[in-house]
Amino acid sequence: MANSGADAHRLIIVGAGGCGMMAALVAAGKGVSLLLLEKTDGAGGSTAFSSRGIRAAGSRFQYALGIEDSPEQFARDIFGRNGNESDPALTKRLAEVSGPVADFLADVARIDFTVGEFVFGHSARRAHSWTEDKTITDFLFEAVERQPKIQTRFSTSVLSLQQEGDGTVIGVVTDSGPIQAAKVILASGGFGASQELVSQYIPSLVGVHFPGHYGSTGEGIKMGLSAGAAIENMASFQPYPAYVGPGMRSVSPEVIMSGGIMVDPQGKRFVDETRYPGGLSNGILQLPDKQAYEILDQRLYELLPHYLEEFLTSGLLHQAPTAGQLAGPLGIDAAGLEQTVEEYNKVAGVGADRFGRTPPEPFRAPFYGIKVKAALYHTQGGLKVNTDGQVLRADGSVIPNLYAGGGVATGVSGTGMEGYLPGNGQLASLGLGMLAAEHAAASLMA
Ligand SMILES: Cc1cc2nc3c(=O)[nH]c(=O)nc-3n(C[C@H](O)[C@H](O)[C@H](O)COP(=O)(O)OP(=O)(O)OC[C@H]3O[C@@H](n4cnc5c(N)ncnc54)[C@H](O)[C@@H]3O)c2cc1C
Structure with a gap:
């Protein structure tokens, strides 16, 4: 356990990977006390396997170097790669929030970013990386440990969501019992480690190696489906050719x-x-x-x-x-x-x-x-969400109190494997973590 929280669980976050820890830090920074539940015995998830860099447009680091870029240009690059297959509003919002994500990580997770020369499919220099020998989740977890409003519980698996008759989410059920919450953010990652889900949604990948985290078994997606959520682009994934x-x-x-x-x-x-x-x-x-x-x-x-x-x-x-x-x-x-x-x-x-x-x-x-x-490397399809990370039903209505980000949510990589622009995984993870936490915190603090 990292920290002990001050009061009851107004917010529960499922999964201590990139999305979950980002969401926890953003919400706690806005005054929300929360519980971060992780089924394994450590933080990191697949985010810890990711390359040491994030893509961001409009950060103060780009600005300091005089790099010309904008969220609009970033969104155009994403659409250019995925053939306009990603949700336009979500794509633009994630591009907009990418700069604030980098600035937030610098301030709160104390990452001293440099902006690399290698653009790798992007139209501007926007790869923000660091020289320290640490993963991004090392920085995030250190920040989580410094934040007294975050209570982290490892070896606690969330099994299902608790809902009222109208679908409103009121908590989770874990392997050690139910826990009530006013809001729940599903940040439990993709499904690359689930042979069952890979064969159901991307059968051509059966037998293809997944070098990500063993916790990526798609449970958040399953919980969202049971709660009435719509899913999207389930055959979309981030491949790696080398x-x-x-x-x-x-x-x-x-x-x-x-x-x-x-x-x-x-x-x-x-x-x-x-x-x-x-x-x-x-x-x-x-x-x-x-x-x-x-x-x-x-x-x-x-x-x-x-x-x-x-x-x-x-x-x-x-x-x-x-x-x-x-x-x-x-x-x-x-x-x-x-x-x-x-x-x-x-x-x-x-x-x-x-x-x-x-x-x-x-x-x-x-x-x-x-x-x-x-x-x-990572699956890119998942629960349909709006630009605040709220989980949607097929008719477009919101499932009250439920949010999703990262591998649990539909990303911005279109429908297959060719729509993935380098950095899209972390963008959906950290960006949706920030957006969901901001929305949840605003409604909790209102
Ligand atoms: C080798 C590799 C390289 C990559 N390189 C890049 C890259 O360069 N750029 C990029 O953008 N993306 C990259 N990615 C993809 C990127 O890492 C993912 O898109 C992103 O990290 C997903 O973040 P997440 O927070 O959704 O999930 P994760 O970081 O996987 O976190 C999910 C956490 O939830 C936990 N969990 C799961 N189920 C439950 C449950 N029921 N109850 C409680 N906890 C649960 C898991 O154990 C895990 O700790 C790479 C992935 C891999 C594997």
């Missing part, structure tokens, strides 16, 4: 986005790799064993030498003086790979290749290659 294997790290997207390629067992490219992560993952999921081979050269290796060296010394990344010689250790076709590199080098720096990609520079020896798989 996953190395259980217990291993993934290859950074920077390698591909800076010129790296992916080939199949014949040594042939199969997609414009810069359609990252969705288009590329989709291509890999069509290949035998849902795996591909990431190829890079000396220039790309030198971009991230400390990071890639680990793969080289562990024998996962192979190095060879020619593309043909690299094929053997990778177990792929040598002639095919040689021809692929030759074709790539012909158009590099000159024009577009047959996939429409413009390679930046020709490959130069030595060559490197590593076997990678497509993975499921």
Whole structure:
């Protein structure tokens, strides 16, 4: 238990991941005493696995660097990626709140943000990261522990919601009994760890590795459904195309986005790799064993030498003086790979290749290659919510006193895997956590 709370539970938050801890800090900051329930014995959830950065438009950190950006531009990037498939009002609201989320985290969770150069599918520099060797949930949990209005209870699983006859939520039922509350925020994450729900909603992913948190079993979504909520975009997910294997790290997207390629067992490219992560993952999921081979050269290796060296010394990344010689250790076709590199080098720096990609520079020896798989990082569909995170029924009416955010709610990644813009997961988690908590706190304090 982190802290002991002052009074009765006016607000219960289910799940101590990114969304739940953000919501707790925002609500407590507005004077609400609350109970944060977590089924495992620690805070973090899948958010702790996320890369060390969040996307935000309009933060004071961007401003200090003179970066030109706006929530409108951020929303346009999200719509551009998902083909206008996400809810327009929710998307715009999450883009608007992204800057305040970064500023709030800096003030309350004491994160000293820097804004990176690598835009990764965005039209402006908005990746806010930090240099300390901590996950975002380390910072969040430290802030939760400093906040006396938050009472945290670990190893407490929420099983269902308590409702009145008209559907109004009045509390939860946990594995140690019922607890009354004036408002409930479901922040219990997505369903990537539930084989049952994955096979029901995204059957093509059965057998695809999920390297997220084991607590992501979709219970919040199930509770919302039982309470009468509508669900949306349940086949939407965040894929990752360069996953190395259980217990291993993934290859950074920077390698591909800076010129790296992916080939199949014949040594042939199969997609414009810069359609990252969705288009590329989709291509890999069509290949035998849902795996591909990431190829890079000396220039790309030198971009991230400390990071890639680990793969080289562990024998996962192979190095060879020619593309043909690299094929053997990778177990792929040598002639095919040689021809692929030759074709790539012909158009590099000159024009577009047959996939429409413009390679930046020709490959130069030595060559490197590593076997990678497509993975499921996080599900993106869930309960339908409004711009305050209130959970909606199919007729658009609000289920009184019930909120959802993060993996429990529908995100802004459209309907499948290609609509995911990097950062969308944390945006729905931290952004909806803030919006739901602000709304719940305002009505509790009114
Ligand atoms: C490897 C990996 C890399 C990622 N990289 C990125 C990235 O770079 N950018 C990005 O935006 N997103 C990324 N994501 C996705 C992102 O992490 C998620 O979208 C986001 O963290 C979800 O946050 P959440 O708060 O909804 O859930 P979580 O952080 O998973 O928290 C949910 C918590 O609820 C608890 N819980 C579940 N059920 C119950 C219950 N019944 N009762 C009580 N507690 C319960 C869980 O144990 C968990 O602690 C990545 C995900 C993974 C796995």
